[in-house]
Amino acid sequence: xxxxxxxxxxxxxxxxxxxxxxxxxxxxxxxxxxxxxxxxxxxxxxxxxxxxxxxxxxxxxxxxxxxxxxxxxxxxxxxxxxxxxxxxxxxxxxxxxxxxxxxxxxxxxxxxxxxxxxxxxxxxxxxxxxxxxxxxxxxxxxxxxxxxxxxxxxxxxxxxxxxxxxxxxxxxxxxxxxxxxxxxxxxxxxxxxxxxxxxxxxxxxxxxxxxxxxxxxxxxxxxxxxxxxxxxxxxxxxxxxxxxxxxxxxxxxxxxxxxxxxxxxxxxxxxxxxxxxxxxxxxxxxxxxxxxxxxxxxxxxxxxxxxxxxxxxxxxxxxxxxxxxxxxxxxxxxxxxxxxxxxxxxxxxxxxxxxxxxxxxxxxxxxxxxxxxxxxxxxxxxxxxxxxxxxxxxxxxxxxxxxxxxxxxxxxxxxxxxxxxxxxxxxxxxxxxxxxxxxxxxxxxxxxxxxxxxxxxxxxxxxxxxxxxxxxxxxxxxxxxxxxx
Amino acid sequence: xxxxxxxxxxxxxxxxxxxxxxxxxxxxxxxxxxxxxxxxxxxxxxxxxxxxxxxxxxxxxxxxxxxxxxxxxxxxxxxxxxxxxxxxxxxxxxxxxxxxxxxxxxxxxxxxxxxxxxxxxxxxxxxxxxxxxxxxxxxxxxxxxxxxxxxxxxxxxxxxxxxxxxxxxxxxxxxxxxxxxxxxxxxxxxxxxxxxxxxxxxxxxxxxxxxxxxxxxxxxxxxxxxxxxxxxxxxxxxxxxxxxxxxxxxxxxxxxxxxxxxxxxxxxxxxxxxxxxxxxxxxxxxxxxxxxxxxxxxxxxxxxxxxxxxxxxxxxxxxxxxxxxxxxxxxxxxxxxxxxxxxxxxxxxxxxxxxxxxxxxxxxxxxxxxxxxxxxxxxxxxxxxxxxxxxxxxxxxxxxx
Numbered sequence: 001x002x003x004x005x006x007x008x009x010x011x012x013x014x015x016x017x018x019x020x021x022x023x024x025x026x027x028x029x030x031x032x033x034x035x036x037x038x039x040x041x042x043x044x045x046x047x048x049x050x051x052x053x054x055x056x057x058x059x060x061x062x063x064x065x066x067x068x069x070x071x072x073x074x075x076x077x078x079x080x081x082x083x084x085x086x087x088x089x090x091x092x093x094x095x096x097x098x099x100x101x102x103x104x105x106x107x108x109x110x111x112x113x114x115x116x117x118x119x120x121x122x123x124x125x126x127x128x129x130x131x132x133x134x135x136x137x138x139x140x141x142x143x144x145x146x147x148x149x150x151x152x153x154x155x156x157x158x159x160x161x162x163x164x165x166x167x168x169x170x171x172x173x174x175x176x177x178x179x180x181x182x183x184x185x186x187x188x189x190x191x192x193x194x195x196x197x198x199x200x201x202x203x204x205x206x207x208x209x210x211x212x213x214x215x216x217x218x219x220x221x222x223x224x225x226x227x228x229x230x231x232x233x234x235x236x237x238x239x240x241x242x243x244x245x246x247x248x249x250x251x252x253x254x255x256x257x258x259x260x261x262x263x264x265x266x267x268x269x270x271x272x273x274x275x276x277x278x279x280x281x282x283x284x285x286x287x288x289x290x291x292x293x294x295x296x297x298x299x300x301x302x303x304x305x306x307x308x309x310x311x312x313x314x315x316x317x318x319x320x321x322x323x324x325x326x327x328x329x330x331x332x333x334x335x336x337x338x339x340x341x342x343x344x345x346x347x348x349x350x351x352x353x354x355x356x357x358x359x360x361x362x363x364x365x366x367x368x369x370x371x372x373x374x375x376x377x378x379x380x381x382x383x384x385x386x387x388x389x390x391x392x393x394x395x396x397x398x399x400x401x402x403x404x405x406x407x408x409x410x411x412x413x414x415x416x417x418x419x420x421x422x423x424x425x426x427x428x429x430x431x432x433x434x435x436x437x438x439x440x441x442x443x444x445x446x447x448x449x450x451x452x453x454x455x456x457x458x459x460x461x462x463x464x465x466x467x468x469x470x471x472x473x474x475x476x477x478x479x480x481x482x483x484x485x
Numbered sequence: 486x487x488x489x490x491x492x493x494x495x496x497x498x499x500x501x502x503x504x505x506x507x508x509x510x511x512x513x514x515x516x517x518x519x520x521x522x523x524x525x526x527x528x529x530x531x532x533x534x535x536x537x538x539x540x541x542x543x544x545x546x547x548x549x550x551x552x553x554x555x556x557x558x559x560x561x562x563x564x565x566x567x568x569x570x571x572x573x574x575x576x577x578x579x580x581x582x583x584x585x586x587x588x589x590x591x592x593x594x595x596x597x598x599x600x601x602x603x604x605x606x607x608x609x610x611x612x613x614x615x616x617x618x619x620x621x622x623x624x625x626x627x628x629x630x631x632x633x634x635x636x637x638x639x640x641x642x643x644x645x646x647x648x649x650x651x652x653x654x655x656x657x658x659x660x661x662x663x664x665x666x667x668x669x670x671x672x673x674x675x676x677x678x679x680x681x682x683x684x685x686x687x688x689x690x691x692x693x694x695x696x697x698x699x700x701x702x703x704x705x706x707x708x709x710x711x712x713x714x715x716x717x718x719x720x721x722x723x724x725x726x727x728x729x730x731x732x733x734x735x736x737x738x739x740x741x742x743x744x745x746x747x748x749x750x751x752x753x754x755x756x757x758x759x760x761x762x763x764x765x766x767x768x769x770x771x772x773x774x775x776x777x778x779x780x781x782x783x784x785x786x787x788x789x790x791x792x793x794x795x796x797x798x799x800x801x802x803x804x805x806x807x808x809x810x811x812x813x814x815x816x817x818x819x820x821x822x823x824x825x826x827x828x829x830x831x832x833x834x835x836x837x838x839x840x841x842x843x844x845x846x847x848x849x850x851x852x853x854x855x856x857x858x859x860x861x862x863x864x865x866x867x868x869x870x871x872x873x874x875x876x877x878x879x880x881x882x883x884x885x886x
Contacts, residue, residue, distance in 0.1 A: 344608040350622050351615075357623065364623055379743045381624060387743040411640040411749045414692040415632030417610050424691075427626035428636055429749065429874065437745050439633070439874070441626045447692060452643040464622065475624060 002123045003168040003300060005130070005161035008059030009274040009315035010052050011154045011261055013444045014325040015039040018149050024328040025144035032149055038259035040152040042325055043138045045334040045422040046443055046461040049076040050086045051474065052155035052267075053134035054093040054460040058404065059313050060132060060157035066094055066401070071101040071131030071160075073119055075111040075266045077184070078138050079104060080472040089474065090134055092365025093460045095401040101128055105266075109182075109232075109292025111135070112156070112266040117296060119160035120169050131160045137265030140335055142190045147182075150234045151191070152262020156270035156315070166306040167277060167286065170299035173214035177294045179203060200238040204291065208233065208242055211295035215287065219299050223247065223287075226299075228276045230254040231289040232268040260319060266292075275315040280306060321482075323444075333421050336465075346419030350464045352471050362399065367458060367476045369436055370397035378402075378435030400434075402458070403476060407432040409454045414447040430456055430478050440478040449482045456480050489765040493588040494729040495717040496883065497710045498527025501842040504705035504829040505674035512547045512602045513558040515706035515835075520559050520598065527710040528720055531559070534710065535592040537566040540579035540599035541834035542870075543612055544570070547602040555598060572616070572870020573781060574734060574879035575599065576707070576837030581732045581879070583711050593716055598708035599839070601832030609702060611833075617875070631699050632691035633872040634784040639693075640749025641790060645801040653693055655804035656785035657684040660697045660827055662813050663782065667824025669856045674703045675828045698785040703830025707838035709845075727848045730766035730863065731882040733758040741874040752869055754878035755794035759867070762880040763796075768863065772797045775818055775882075776861035777847060779840035781869040782825045791867060792820075819858050822847060833870075837879060840866035844883050861885075 022036035043052060053074055061069065072094065074087040087102035103118070105111040112135035119131035136155035141147030181199040182191050193199065208231050216223060223229065229252050233239045236258070243253055254276050256268070264271055269290040276286055284302040289295055313321075325331060332338045360381070362368040369380030375391040378400055386393050412428030426442040428450070442450065443461055456478035463475040500523030502515050510518075524531060539555040541548050548554040552566030569578035576599030583597035606612045611630055615621050626632075638656075642649050661681045667673040679697055687695035717726055735758035741747040759771070768774045775797065782788035789807065792798040797818065798806045806812065812820035821827065823843040826836060844864030846852055863884040870877045 344606075345610070345613050348613040351619065352622075353619055356619055360620070360623065377744070381620075381743075383739070383743060387739050389738070389740055389744065389746070411636035411643075412692075413632040413635040413639070413694075414689070415629055415635075416688075416690055417629040417631055418627050419613070420627055425627045425629075425632065427628055427632065428639070431745055435745060436743065437747075438624075438742075439626050439628070452639055464627075473623070 001165050001168050002120055002162050003160070003165035004158050005164050005166060006060050006064070006159040006309060007274045007277050007314065008056045008062070008157040008312050009155070009271060009318055010055035010059060011041045011315060011318035012043045012047055012052065013321055013323050014042045014044055015322050016042045016325045016328070016331055020326060020328050021149060028144040032144065032146055035146055035149040040149070040262035041154055042331055043153040044444060046477065048080050048462055048472065049078045049136040049138050050080055050089055051460050051462060052138065052153065053136040053157065054090050056136065056155035056157035057090055057094055057132050057134040060159050061094060062312065062404065063310055066096050068130045069094065069096045069100065069132060071119060071122060071128040072096065073103050073105060073115040073131060073133045075105040075115040075133070075135040076137050077106055077109065077111065077266055079106065089365060092361060093403065094132065095366040095368065095403060107293065109265050109268065110290040110294055110296050112270045113288065113290035113296035113298060116158060116160065116270070116298065117172055123160050123162045129162055133158045133160060135267040135270045137267050139265050140190050140337070143332070143337070146196065147191045147193060150263050152264055154261055154264035154267055154271050156267050156274045158270065164305055165303055166309055167300040167302050170301055171215065171219040172299070173211060173218045173297045175207065175211055175214070175294040177207065179293065200235050204233040204235065204238050204242060207295050208289060208291060209245055211289050211297040212246060212287065215297035215299060221299065225285050226252060226287045227284040228252060228254045229287045230269060230272045230276055232256055232263065232272065232291050234258050234263045271315055278314050278316050282306060340421060342419040342421070350466045352466060352469070352473055364475055366401055367403040368399050369402050371400040372397050378432065380432065380436045380438050402432055402436070405433040406455060406457045407478070409450060409452055409456060409480065410437060411452065412442065412450050426450070440476065443477045443479055445480045445482060449480045454480055490584055490588055490732050491730050491765055491767065492728050493713065494584045494711050495714050496727045496729070496845050497529070497594070497712045497717050497720065498523050499707070499709045499842045499845050500526060501672055501707040501839055502705050503672045504703045504832065504839065506604050507704040508604065510704060512554065512600050515602065515704060516555065516558045516598060516600045519706040519708045523708045523710055529594065529710065532562065533594050534561065534564065534596050536564055536583070536586050536595045537561060538579035538582035538595070538597045539566055539568045540575035540597070540837065541568065541601055542570055542572060542575045543601065543603065543614060543833065545614065546605055546612060548600060571877050573783070573833050573836060574868045574870045574877045575834040577866065577868050577879035577881055578734070580709055580838060580841060580881065581734070583709070584729050584732060587711050587713055594710060594712045596708060596710050597838060598706065599835035599837060600706040601834040602704045603702050603832055604704050611702065629691065631694050631784060634787055635691040635694045636749065637786045637790050637873055644748050644750040647801065647804060649693055651804050652789070653685065655807045656698055656789050657681055658807050659782065659785040659788050660684050663821045663825040663827035666814055666822055666856065667828025669853070670824050670828065673824045673828040674701055674830045694784055694786060700783050700826035701830035703832055705829065705832040705835045705839065707835050707842050709838055709841060725849060725885060727845050727883050727885065729881070730884045731762035731880065733762040733765065733880045734877060736877045737871070737875045747874065749873070751790040751794045752873055752876060752878060754876055755791055755867065755869060758878045758880045759795045762882050766863070766882045771795065775863050775865050777819045777822055777844065777858045778865045778867065779823065779825065779843050780820060780867040782821060782827050783831060783869070787869060788820070791869070795867065814856065822856060822858055837866065837868045841881060841883065848883065848885055
């Protein structure tokens with residue numbers, strides 16, 4: 001049996017009320033009031049598609065043996081690199097072996113399900129046994145554009161396997177259309193869309209039913225067989241029309257989270273799928289459809305194993321972990337859409353030495369330290385000579401993956417002098433669970449959230465961006481546990 | 486068996502520039518200014534100097550690497566010049582080199598000079614240089630010096646259960662006291678008394694450190710000419726001698742950074758180096774025997790913790806001593822009688838020698854009455870370079886017989 005073995009989700013903590021956007025930019029495009037309801041999820045200043053995909057993937061494989069993973073597929077139209085495979089960054093962050101199949105899927109918003117299909121095909125063919133599929137997007141839209149209100153940031157991850165499957169894969173149907181409703185050229189920073197009436201009527205209105213019909217025919221099923229039909233469409237009116245055309249009962253329709261997250265691009269149908277799995281019961285039939293440059297439609301049937309799957313933060317947990325971003329210009333600043341003055345300190349160079357980075361890549365990507373085999377002391381970064389004052393043995397250690405260990409706060413501060421687009425820079429020393437201490441940046445928090453001894457999780461984040469050389473680099477930060485709003 | 490440095494070296498003369506935003510002065514100007522004063526004080530000629538040590542830290546911005554800067558600036562006649570760089574201990578390291586050169590018998594007379602010009606950086610605080618190498622950018626936090634030192638406050642508060650409000654009050658007293666002392670010092674950069682309320686209410690730089698908890702950034706140079714007691718006696722037959730009693734350096738072992746035992750409430754290096762220095766100087770009870778100190782108050786919290794690290798205030802009691810005025814100019818052990826880094830700023834390579842300049846002149850009773858420490862016997866200087874969990878500490882004790 002081939003299918004989905006585990007799932008994970010990630011919606012960033014900060015949410016921007018659409019009326020805050022409209023309040024700033026509505027004067028330029030008053031018609032946007034039609035879309036200015038609810039809120040959208042916004043990646044923090046140190047998040048991007050790669051980091052969100054890591055967060056979802058970490059959730060997906062939480063507690064699992066990473067040496068079982070033999071594939072990592074990443075789907076996004078907003079990877080931080082054209083050349084530098086993001087799937088390798090994700091694999092590194094997950095602490096997988098490097099004898100692994102990695103691939104990035106891009107180009108269209110259906111890339112998330114296309115990556116999923118590639119993983120399912122590999123599992124079915126027996127060429128891979130446990131493939132992580134992570135999809136994320138963080139698309140930029142121009143100020144005052146309709147897309148600025150529609151788009152949201154988020155990620156989903158699925159573990160595809162041939163064992164312990166919670167949702168069995170039952171078949172697929174795909175279409176490919178050079179239907180340019182949205183596009184970005186090779187150098188474009190912002191989305192450009194064609195007329196919305198055309199997107200609504202020809203795009204969603206025709207392609208979604210076409211894909212559903214194709215899948216039903218191919219799998220010999222009826223749409224009424226499915227307990228959830230999961231398809232993206234950010235136009236509320238068009239969704240109603242499609243539901244009516246398909247004859248879907250209200251309980252069959254999976255919510256698209258447009259009111260609370262926004263459209264997450266390549267991750268959209270997969271975040272909805274994860275949300276559906278969080279509620280699914282054995283025997284449920286789920287239909288998953290993606291949209292963008294064509295459609296993929298996939299059929300799944302939930303198995304008894306879903307009852308035994310350990311709880312994930314998932315989409316529901318991410319949604320509960322929220323904080324308001326009540327400042328539109330801060331959002332623009334985080335996304336580097338407006339020039340801001342960081343002072344002369346902010347002009348200092350951040351050099352990336354790739355040979356050095358390769359030598360240390362396991363520590364950078366996977367937060368890998370060492371554990372002394374003589375005295376058991378865990379330490380980071382890796383040390384040749386054991387740091388325990390009474391031990392000091394040389395070269396007697398094994399690598400230890402620290403990214404999922406968490407820790408507690410030893411000391412902290414909140415720094416107004418450090419150059420950052422999100423002042424103050426909050427950081428402090430963290431005692432890593434199991435041993436070792438390190439000074440880390442803190443994120444997704446304010447000074448009020450922090451106290452000595454308080455617990456933290458580690459989160460893979462953008463360490464710095466070097467715009468002169470178009471380099472984004474990553475490392476782990478500490479996320480203090482916060483009171484949920 | 487090693488004997489240590491005690492009583493083998495005498496400070497023959499010293500010089501020190503005015504510290505401050507010396508927009509008009511190049512590093513060469515600063516070096517010459519301190520050197521001329523030092524040479525006159527030592528009552529020797531340039532040709533009598535046989536070897537030189539130069540302390541500086543941020544070489545990229547001011548003087549470049551190596552010892553060439555000093556040779557060329559002072560027109561030293563092809564003598565050895567060695568540059569020492571060891572974070573904020575760089576100046577004291579230069580002094581140590583010169584002292585060891587003389588004590589070993591290799592040279593009769595040597596000079597140690599510290600020079601640093603920071604004000605061409607273009608911004609406040611120390612330059613954002615990769616002080617711990619490239620790994621810092623890859624692994625390290627987006628941190629500055631105040632933020633890294635500020636964490637001593639949270640660590641100390643947690644260890645001794647001293648409320649942050651009391652720590653804040655004590656560190657405000659530290660800065661208040663140093664500003665009081667700096668007012669009367671013509672060489673200080675900042676010469677203004679600051680009311681305690683203004684210190685407490687100042688904008689936050691790095692929690693819980695406000696603006697007045699941070700030392701300034703400035704330009705400056707200081708130097709010392711050293712020789713043996715015998716030669717000093719020949720050059721200045723009637724002068725009182727200021728002798729080197731102890732010189733100690735301690736560098737972090739990595740345990741504070743990578744191991745979990747360190748309490749984060751003080752500097753292990755200072756605890757070790759000061760004990761070794763007392764042993765070297767023959768001091769049994771520093772609280773009773775040390776007459777005055779210049780310690781490394783890069784931030785008020787550093788001075789706060791240092792009072793315990795030097796084994797003068799008992800663990801957990803620094804705030805009580807500080808608030809009782811124990812370290813004020815009229816207290817039992819005046820600390821920062823010249824105003825400290827707080828008022829002088831911190832041109833890194835020069836600071837250690839600037840501190841020794843103050844101790845030397847205090848011991849010789851040369852200052853006006855309002856800032857002269859009464860009958861001092863031992864003066865201690867202390868530098869702490871790097872960050873609390875990974876640093877170098879230097880301690881020098883100078884004194885009269």
